[in-house]
Amino acid sequence: MELTFKKATIFFIILVVVFVSPYATSQVINEIQIKAISGLKYDLPRFAIKPGTKVKIIFENEDEMAHNLVFTLPGKREEIVDLANNLGGSGPSMNFIPTSEAIIASIKVLNPDGKEVVEFTAPTKEGIYPYVCTYPGHGFVMYGAMYVTTDDLPPLSSDLNIPESQREKKDVSKSSPHPYPLDYPIIYRTFLPDCGPAGIAVALNNKVSYGWDAGKCMFRYAWKDGFLDNTEQWKAKGNELSKIVGKVFYKPILGFPFRINDSDNEPKVKFMGYNLENEFPKFNFKIDNVSVNEFIQPLEDPNEIGFFIHFEISELENTLIYIADKSNDNIEISADKGKWEGNRLQLTKEEGKSFNVYFKEIGEISHAGH
Amino acid sequence: MYTLKKLEKSVMLDIRNYIYSLVLILSIISCDKEEIIEGNDAYEVVDIKTPEGLRAENGGIAFLPDGRMVACFHLGEVLIYDPKTEEWSVFAKGLHDPLGVYPINEYEMLVMHRPELTRLVDTDKDGKADLYQTVTDQFGISGNYHEYNYGPEPDGNGAFFISLNDASNGAGIWKEVRGEFRPEGRPGRMYSCVPYRGWVMKVNAENGELIPWASGFRSPNGIAVDKKGGLFITDNQGDWLGTSKLYHVEKGKFYGHPSSLVWEKGFEGIDPLTIPVPILDKMRQKGSILFPHSILANSPTQPVFDYTGGKFGPFEDQMIIGEMDHDFLLRVMLDEVDGETQGACVPFVSNQGLTKGNNRIAWSPDGNLYAGKSDRGWVGGKGLQKISWNGKTPMDVYEMKLTKSGFELTFTLPLASETALDPLNYSFKRYYYEYHRKYGSKQFDVTEVEVKEVSLTKDGMGINIDLENLISGYVYELTLNESITSQKSTPINNKIIYYTLNNLRVQ
Numbered sequence: 040m041e042l043t044f045k046k047a048t049i050f051f052i053i054l055v056v057v058f059v060s061p062y063a064t065s066q067v068i069n070e071i072q073i074k075a076i077s078g079l080k081y082d083l084p085r086f087a088i089k090p091g092t093k094v095k096i097i098f099e100n101e102d103e104m105a106h107n108l109v110f111t112l113p114g115k116r117e118e119i120v121d122l123a124n125n126l127g128g129s130g131p132s133m134n135f136i137p138t139s140e141a142i143i144a145s146i147k148v149l150n151p152d153g154k155e156v157v158e159f160t161a162p163t164k165e166g167i168y169p170y171v172c173t174y175p176g177h178g179f180v181m182y183g184a185m186y187v188t189t190d191d192l193p194p195l196s197s198d199l200n201i202p203e204s205q206r207e208k209k210d211v212s213k214s215s216p217h218p219y220p221l222d223y224p225i226i227y228r229t230f231l232p233d234c235g236p237a238g239i240a241v242a243l244n245n246k247v248s249y250g251w252d253a254g255k256c257m258f259r260y261a262w263k264d265g266f267l268d269n270t271e272q273w274k275a276k277g278n279e280l281s282k283i284v285g286k287v288f289y290k291p292i293l294g295f296p297f298r299i300n301d302s303d304n305e306p307k308v309k310f311m312g313y314n315l316e317n318e319f320p321k322f323n324f325k326i327d328n329v330s331v332n333e334f335i336q337p338l339e340d341p342n343e344i345g346f347f348i349h350f351e352i353s354e355l356e357n358t359l360i361y362i363a364d365k366s367n368d369n370i371e372i373s374a375d376k377g378k379w380e381g382n383r384l385q386l387t388k389e390e391g392k393s394f395n396v397y398f399k400e401i402g403e404i405s406h407a408g409h
Numbered sequence: 410m411y412t413l414k415k416l417e418k419s420v421m422l423d424i425r426n427y428i429y430s431l432v433l434i435l436s437i438i439s440c441d442k443e444e445i446i447e448g449n450d451a452y453e454v455v456d457i458k459t460p461e462g463l464r465a466e467n468g469g470i471a472f473l474p475d476g477r478m479v480a481c482f483h484l485g486e487v488l489i490y491d492p493k494t495e496e497w498s499v500f501a502k503g504l505h506d507p508l509g510v511y512p513i514n515e516y517e518m519l520v521m522h523r524p525e526l527t528r529l530v531d532t533d534k535d536g537k538a539d540l541y542q543t544v545t546d547q548f549g550i551s552g553n554y555h556e557y558n559y560g561p562e563p564d565g566n567g568a569f570f571i572s573l574n575d576a577s578n579g580a581g582i583w584k585e586v587r588g589e590f591r592p593e594g595r596p597g598r599m600y601s602c603v604p605y606r607g608w609v610m611k612v613n614a615e616n617g618e619l620i621p622w623a624s625g626f627r628s629p630n631g632i633a634v635d636k637k638g639g640l641f642i643t644d645n646q647g648d649w650l651g652t653s654k655l656y657h658v659e660k661g662k663f664y665g666h667p668s669s670l671v672w673e674k675g676f677e678g679i680d681p682l683t684i685p686v687p688i689l690d691k692m693r694q695k696g697s698i699l700f701p702h703s704i705l706a707n708s709p710t711q712p713v714f715d716y717t718g719g720k721f722g723p724f725e726d727q728m729i730i731g732e733m734d735h736d737f738l739l740r741v742m743l744d745e746v747d748g749e750t751q752g753a754c755v756p757f758v759s760n761q762g763l764t765k766g767n768n769r770i771a772w773s774p775d776g777n778l779y780a781g782k783s784d785r786g787w788v789g790g791k792g793l794q795k796i797s798w799n800g801k802t803p804m805d806v807y808e809m810k811l812t813k814s815g816f817e818l819t820f821t822l823p824l825a826s827e828t829a830l831d832p833l834n835y836s837f838k839r840y841y842y843e844y845h846r847k848y849g850s851k852q853f854d855v856t857e858v859e860v861k862e863v864s865l866t867k868d869g870m871g872i873n874i875d876l877e878n879l880i881s882g883y884v885y886e887l888t889l890n891e892s893i894t895s896q897k898s899t900p901i902n903n904k905i906i907y908y909t910l911n912n913l914r915v916q
Contacts, residue, residue: 077579078786103579104787105849128704128886128905131852135703150848175703176734176765176788216484218460219499227485228505228524235585236552237524253524253546254587273464273484275786277506277523278554278580312527312542320541 068093068158075099075106075149075172078275079181084205085198087186091163094185097156100149106172107134108146110159110185115141116169120178135173148174161187167200180204216273224319229272229281233290234259237310240281241320242266243337247346248285251335256308256324258335260290261398263344288344288400291364293382298360299326329354338399345370345399352391359391360384363398371399447822447899448801451722454762457490457779457793460497465792467781469510469520470771478773480781480793481507481520487529487538489515492773492795501529501538508630509560509769511569519614521560521571524550524587526612545617548573548610549588549603553580555628556606561614562632568613570622570640572629575599575607575668593680594671598648598848599627607669609642609658624673625664625693630768631730633712639750643709643730646702651842651850653706654696655730655741657750665693665844682846690844697750698741699842699884699909702849705754707734707788711769712741713778720776722798723807723821729757731767731780734788738767738780742808747912753809755903758796766790804899806906809887811914812873815861816887818906819871822895829872832860834890837876839883839910858885881913 069092074082082101088094098108111119122137123130134147144159162168164187171182184200186192196206215221223244231238235254242248249261265285272281295305306326313320321334332351352359361384363372376394377386386394459465466483473479478490479500487501487510500518509521516531518538525546529538550556553576560571576582578598586603594602601607609629611620622640627650631643640658644650649666656664663670667681667689681689700706710731715724728741740757743750766782766789773779777797782790802821810817828834837860840852859877866873874887885908893901 079788103577128701128888130704131702132855176707180788215462216464217486217502218463218488218497219502226503228503228522230505230552235587236550236583237546237587253543254550254585269484276554276579277785310525310543310546312540314532314540 068095069161070095070097072097072099073108073170073183075102075108075181077102078204079172079177080202080205081108081170081172081181081183083183084195084201085184085186085192087188087192088161089189090161090165090187092161093158094161095156095158096144096146097154098146098149099154100151103151104174105148105150106174106177106181107136107148108157108170109136109142109173110144110168110170112141112143112162113166113168115139116171116178116182120171120173123173123178124175130175135175137173143168161185165189169200216269222318225266226320227267227269227281228253229267229269230277230279231259232280232283238281239313239320239322240267241335243319243335243346244341246341246344247337248283249335249346250283251322253310253322255295256310256322256326256331257295258291258333258348260287261346262287263400289364289367289370289398291362293362293364296362297326297331298362299329299355300357329356338397343399345397347395347397349393349395350391351393355388355391357388359386359388361386361394361396363396369400371397371401373397373399445822446801447804447895447897449803449805449899449902450761451799451801451803452758452761453797453799454758455795455797457795458495459792460488463488463497466783466785467769467791467793468506468508468783470769470779470781470793471510471512472771472773472779473512473515474774475515476774477515478771478779479510479512479518481510481522483783483785485522487518487520489536498536500531500536501541506557508557509562509571511561511563519544519561519569521558523556523558526558526561526569526571526614528614543617544614545612545619546587547617547619548605549586549590551576551586551590551603551606552583553577555579555599556603557628557630559630560632561612562634564611564640565634565636565638567615568611570609570611570632570634572609572626572632572642573606574628574630575601575626575666591671593678594668596680597668597682598846599666599668601668601671605669605672607666608672609640621672622660623658623662623664624669625662625666626669627666628708631709631711633714633728635714635728636716641697641712641728643712644696645708646706646849648846648848649844651844652702653700653709655698655700655709655712655728656694657697659694662694663692665689665695686845693844695911696909697743697911698752698754699907700739700754701852701884701886701907702842703734705735705756705907706730706732706739708732709739710767711771713770713772717772717776720798721772721778723802729770729778731770733766733768733784736763736765738763738770742806744808744810744908746811746914749912751811751909751911753806753906753908755806755906759903761796763794763796764790764792803902804895805902806889807870809906809908811908811910812875813914813916815874815876815879816885816908817866817871817873819866820895822897822899823869824865824872825894825896825898826865826869828890828892828894830863830865831890831892832863832874834893835860835863835874836888836890837874837885839880839885841883854883879910879913881910883910884908885910 168185225242237253250259268282271279311323334349376390485504505523507522526544528542530540555577557574561569628645670681730739737756737759744752768783769781837858840855842850862875
């Protein structure tokens, strides 16, 4: 959003001035670029020109759907939009541009990637001349304002002549985005960075969160001092990733963590879902016929940064290897069963049935009571 | 008329009600016929109050037999609404853009979201799901935003249909994808580089088995199954779709958007965009109903059938479809010609306070139609509305059937015959939309079609229109003059009717 405003300001400042003819009296052409962009918007929410000057509008459609561009007399936007909506069967052939004296200039419907130019002389009468996409349904939100004036413009944030979505906004409130208060733990299936597209983000508490990959059936990373910023992911079409808020402190890079039945190959996995125990998700997946429960919980000491994983594995026929990434000296990794050989925790068939692995950040313990 | 029909039916269906019905019929006849109240304002639309804090972008609605509504929303919530108390409760949360929900019962629901079809189970019966069980995730996701997933729609035999959107070149894909990546599926405006994008699939909800059902879809945001098990799916105008369509979908067939062919047996290694268009054109099944773009529909959504038994007005058994960009729904009048489904379409519930963005529509057990809105960065709306029939009969075309020489139209009310019989009160034109890779299509070969003769049908409720020249492969757009009214002078509600003529009636 911020970018759009900057762009708008730049366009506004860089009005390319070209002297057309030495004979014309101060005859200048204001070249204005307007793009139709995703989200039923013009990238340029407004611009200003002096009364009676020539203006050249370069209109490009960078969106995925068709749009036109219609300049109207002050206060006539809604009327023109209504006329366009009521063109019925003849709408498409008229480019959804109704015949009206309230229209001062227009560019026909452009398909995606289309580009067209229109030149006209700005009215001599000062005023706010709307421009709008009259493609059915678009006109109520997709518009902007041509200020024909020599004065300064009102602040963008309070300019009622541009769509609400393009006025500067204050910080998003910190309150819950849901119809219920947000209590820990918090779970979101979402698109996460450095994860497969079937991501699951969990905030264990206000200190520690982790990302789990339901496609690969594995833990991806843990971070501290925050959870997610879903603003962009939740906006419109869902193109953007959820953003990690805070600092990642453990991110193993050794691939799928289990080796079963004496094989050193990465086994095939199948995600079965999760159930909630005290609201924490306990993931269930299959490695061939072997069923794994992976239950990630906060450490007992609330002042420590870290977590532990309780594994329950059934139908195990042989030994089990669990691989942790011990390359980070700041993370202490330990287990209540089995034997470590470097990154590999070796477990017997019996030990594999139920064991815990602890991940604790060392050196950065925040002490209680300070 | 309808009351009688209904009663006749119930007599046949239920012997126990025989005498009761007879008494009712007699009483209706004896009290000098029940007056039909005419009026084109036949529906009432009210807003449903959504809970505070909810971003009411609706992905799915469905009803429990007790009348409570289950609804899922963009930020991952599955909520339950009790229309009696107007209270909402939380059933599940944290899902990734759920776009469809189906309650098996109040403790068990299926929900389709980005990563999978999930079974939500409230095992301890406290009103909240505590088990999020994966029914199937055996399809690909590339991370592209446009890979929306729809369904689950019951097939009538215990299984479910889901549909999988193509990706959009409005964005790329991620470094890590789920499922096999095939580079030959990557080109194109809408593309299918991971399994079964652009397909409709059948899911066995018990064992999760996933069967590829039909291919060739672009953005199939609407699945419905009729009483007889017929599968209908809407698709959205764009590349390869000159205009939005409703398909009657049959197993193993291809519906025209080529990207999905990447996952068709025998097409391995072939970039479908290299297949010559005339071949694709021969391979594809045509849309049963074409919705002229931006006139009737820009983005058709959920189809439903009116099986309310007359609780929703005179359009029993007909199909109603949601639409994103307009403040009306669509009513579809199906016509079977030569074993194939085609038919006509008009706006529905116009000018009655319905807002845009009707992404989902669903019947409550008491015969009201609920609409859930969304926009998702395109045209649309937010919130939920309830549509109820107020008992009036609108003056509308009830059915439009192809004859050998033209069309037979029946109306919801008896026609004022003088104007109805004047051929000048009917104007027809026809046009077609081209099948091509380019985004959308203009109307080609727009031609006026001369009306030769108009005659009343035997019961006086309809007319036969003979046309000069009938050819297949066109949309026939009929405009009725506003002088056409019911006998009691109720003006015709929808003056323009759009009939998709794929096949001529031979017999």
